Amino acid sequence: MRKIQGGVTAPQGFQAAGLHAGIKGNNTDKKDMAMIYSQSPCVAAGTFTTNQVKAAPVKWDQKIVENSPTIHAVICNSGVANACTGAEGMKYCEDMADTTAAALNIEKSQVLVASTGVIGAQLPMEKITKGIENLVPELSEDLDGGHDAALAIMTTDTVPKEIAYEIEIGGKTCTIGGMCKGSGMIHPNMCTMLGFVTTDIDISKELLTEALKEDIQDTFNMVSVDGDTSTNDTVLLLSNGLAGNEKITEKNEDYYKFKEALHAINVFLAKKIAGDGEGATALFEVKIIHARSKEQAVTLAKSVVTSSLTKAAIYGHDANWGRILCALGYSQAEFHPDIVDIYFESKAGKIKIVENGMAADYSEERATEILSEEEVTAVCDMKMGTGSATAWGCDLTHEYVSINADYRS
Amino acid sequence: MRKIQGGVTAPQGFQAAGLHAGIKGNNTDKKDMAMIYSQSPCVAAGTFTTNQVKAAPVKWDQKIVENSPTIHAVICNSGVANACTGAEGMKYCEDMADTTAAALNIEKSQVLVASTGVIGAQLPMEKITKGIENLVPELSEDLDGGHDAALAIMTTDTVPKEIAYEIEIGGKTCTIGGMCKGSGMIHPNMCTMLGFVTTDIDISKELLTEALKEDIQDTFNMVSVDGDTSTNDTVLLLSNGLAGNEKITEKNEDYYKFKEALHAINVFLAKKIAGDGEGATALFEVKIIHARSKEQAVTLAKSVVTSSLTKAAIYGHDANWGRILCALGYSQAEFHPDIVDIYFESKAGKIKIVENGMAADYSEERATEILSEEEVTAVCDMKMGTGSATAWGCDLTHEYVSINADYRS
Numbered sequence: 001m002r003k004i005q006g007g008v009t010a011p012q013g014f015q016a017a018g019l020h021a022g023i024k025g026n027n028t029d030k031k032d033m034a035m036i037y038s039q040s041p042c043v044a045a046g047t048f049t050t051n052q053v054k055a056a057p058v059k060w061d062q063k064i065v066e067n068s069p070t071i072h073a074v075i076c077n078s079g080v081a082n083a084c085t086g087a088e089g090m091k092y093c094e095d096m097a098d099t100t101a102a103a104l105n106i107e108k109s110q111v112l113v114a115s116t117g118v119i120g121a122q123l124p125m126e127k128i129t130k131g132i133e134n135l136v137p138e139l140s141e142d143l144d145g146g147h148d149a150a151l152a153i154m155t156t157d158t159v160p161k162e163i164a165y166e167i168e169i170g171g172k173t174c175t176i177g178g179m180c181k182g183s184g185m186i187h188p189n190m191c192t193m194l195g196f197v198t199t200d201i202d203i204s205k206e207l208l209t210e211a212l213k214e215d216i217q218d219t220f221n222m223v224s225v226d227g228d229t230s231t232n233d234t235v236l237l238l239s240n241g242l243a244g245n246e247k248i249t250e251k252n253e254d255y256y257k258f259k260e261a262l263h264a265i266n267v268f269l270a271k272k273i274a275g276d277g278e279g280a281t282a283l284f285e286v287k288i289i290h291a292r293s294k295e296q297a298v299t300l301a302k303s304v305v306t307s308s309l310t311k312a313a314i315y316g317h318d319a320n321w322g323r324i325l326c327a328l329g330y331s332q333a334e335f336h337p338d339i340v341d342i343y344f345e346s347k348a349g350k351i352k353i354v355e356n357g358m359a360a361d362y363s364e365e366r367a368t369e370i371l372s373e374e375e376v377t378a379v380c381d382m383k384m385g386t387g388s389a390t391a392w393g394c395d396l397t398h399e400y401v402s403i404n405a406d407y408r409s
Numbered sequence: 410m411r412k413i414q415g416g417v418t419a420p421q422g423f424q425a426a427g428l429h430a431g432i433k434g435n436n437t438d439k440k441d442m443a444m445i446y447s448q449s450p451c452v453a454a455g456t457f458t459t460n461q462v463k464a465a466p467v468k469w470d471q472k473i474v475e476n477s478p479t480i481h482a483v484i485c486n487s488g489v490a491n492a493c494t495g496a497e498g499m500k501y502c503e504d505m506a507d508t509t510a511a512a513l514n515i516e517k518s519q520v521l522v523a524s525t526g527v528i529g530a531q532l533p534m535e536k537i538t539k540g541i542e543n544l545v546p547e548l549s550e551d552l553d554g555g556h557d558a559a560l561a562i563m564t565t566d567t568v569p570k571e572i573a574y575e576i577e578i579g580g581k582t583c584t585i586g587g588m589c590k591g592s593g594m595i596h597p598n599m600c601t602m603l604g605f606v607t608t609d610i611d612i613s614k615e616l617l618t619e620a621l622k623e624d625i626q627d628t629f630n631m632v633s634v635d636g637d638t639s640t641n642d643t644v645l646l647l648s649n650g651l652a653g654n655e656k657i658t659e660k661n662e663d664y665y666k667f668k669e670a671l672h673a674i675n676v677f678l679a680k681k682i683a684g685d686g687e688g689a690t691a692l693f694e695v696k697i698i699h700a701r702s703k704e705q706a707v708t709l710a711k712s713v714v715t716s717s718l719t720k721a722a723i724y725g726h727d728a729n730w731g732r733i734l735c736a737l738g739y740s741q742a743e744f745h746p747d748i749v750d751i752y753f754e755s756k757a758g759k760i761k762i763v764e765n766g767m768a769a770d771y772s773e774e775r776a777t778e779i780l781s782e783e784e785v786t787a788v789c790d791m792k793m794g795t796g797s798a799t800a801w802g803c804d805l806t807h808e809y810v811s812i813n814a815d816y817r818s
Contacts, residue, residue: 053738053746053766084734086747086767119731120768229739231731308717309813316814322528322640325493329462330638337462338495357462358495359529397814398807404718405725405806 007162009146010177011200012242013040016145017138018152021131023079031152033131034076041070042238045209047216049233055083056093057113072106076114078155083119083231092123099129103136114194150179157183161272167261169254174201174243178265182273195235202241203248211259212237219266222391223274224306274392279399284314285377286391296333297389303331311396319367321353341381346373416571418555419586420609421651422449425554426547427561430540432488440561442540443485450479451647452614454621458642464492465502466522481515485523487564492528492640501532508538512545523603559588566592570681576670578663583610583652587674591682604644611650612657620668621646628675631800632683633715683801688808693723694786695800705742706798712740720805728776730762750790755782
């Protein structure tokens, strides 16, 4: 497995584009529409928000992913989420697919749609329609095409998020690429974001779906920026089979190679979302080890990574381990507080701060040094069994409040 | 029922004091130890944190409340929580009870203990012991005694929180008074705070306990400042029976009169904690009406009141109702997003912002006017049944982050 440059256009046969359509305002530097296109038909898998309030494009994609045997394109806009928009919003979503299909000479049922942004507003359809028409001639197989698309799906993200890997399967070079966006309303329970992963690996729809659903649990669903599960969360995985490998139709070695690469892509994207959480100055990783079970480890990890007090302490580079132990305690997972050990870890080193539920003999100065890095890990050793889990979040900062007190203006 | 001045010393026979013992530092303006004392023996009820990590005084009080037929005093310190302090912390807690008992010439088993502040540090026992000895001569039945105690239990609270009511029971004037402190690690699941309620009403321990446990569900447990359930949450209710009413031993009219007054006290204190949440500029009330059941209404109300994005929008006086609908959606309570109505309400008026799951025709200017008050209510009409619930929280502000990024320094 080899990391290569690029994102969704890295695999063979995928084109992409991103442009400014004016949905996010008149600043032409702000791209707000993206398209991904594969001339060869793709099989597609998708995972979606568990929020009962689902945006129109989520409902659309759920239907398309389930019923359409092949997919050719994804159309996406940022700025307006098309959520809580009723029948009118559903119609607009379908219109987006329709316009895209006409422009690309494909079927409406072969177009997936994604939207992200403000809830409750209707899409500016004139701009959207023009945007779609302008996207088609911009489609490019180059890295730039994928990069423009990665820029266009951003909302409060500060950086685009792209990644690609090459793997050898049966002597053929296969590629898998991805992009995603955060960075608010991010909380475990489906990814709470938009993620698009493309690959030229030949694989059955059933196994593509199974691989995505399984891997999401350990990656996107372990990310939390603010505990708010969005109405629009979507991860789509498209495979056009152009790599020419022997089609993967069973769980053989090839399948597990593919899964490993998919996992690397998803972990990278998940961590990118966490580290670029709204207003974040640090990626905060929580590792639970030796829990009674994996399920218990997941519960404990999510509880710590979502604790506002812990997140604020990370922002302050303050080794306030009491808040971590407290968050473990209210997680509903049963454990023995009196035997827990806790460590802080970063590029600057590793330090034990809690031993058997009480303060270990550590230097506050050294702890602050470790906590001053851009990626900080808390390791909680529950000393109960073999279950482990990792969750990713970020610190809680003044900037988070600024962004969200005034998002719509 | 009549609101009167004062707090825990308002009922007959209760004395209190608060002073500076130096636990919170050398600033002598900062009181950090409080004592409540009743010469007549009291029956006591208590409710405690559900966090598995329980501070030493929580463990102590649970035992005392259950096993001791009578109580005479409560000793409380702020600054150090005596949580995650192991056997040494448990010993210090017992020493606090012991010293208090000796100073007041009562039994150790008649003393309840409460601590609040930093987790993981051991109590400075020399200061604590001296503090206890100095508190006894300061005990006073005056309102000042209660007020000093209310000041001494504060941590990041900006104002002391006291209340008292008089009621007539069987021709006798009975009094009930209370004080409490917040204001971080505040989240439903037992009160996440310290609350002390005193009364001279004569009532059996069984009914006192039942009344408290029932009322806590609709009051303290419906408060959330930051979603973090503390290790130290405690509400204690002491009754010395000095009012001379016919002892309440069954659920008669007198019992319900008492419960009504207790509810008024608890609602007042709960709202005070929410409105004085760390860094808060506004009390944020969430009312769910016409839910399928009360249980469902509680789930929905708590989900909205704890949503970071909604809380930040309240800070920004931004009618970002999409975040409210989103928080209802991920609450796990089933409902129909397409029929929900949402209103904002405050002293400045009431406005419908969502009708049947979509934006109502309202003025943003008017909405901002309503949201600019110090107490703001969101009313969500689920149109499903007769269940209702109210939760209290506060906005999420820059100041919250400042306080918690650097709490220990």
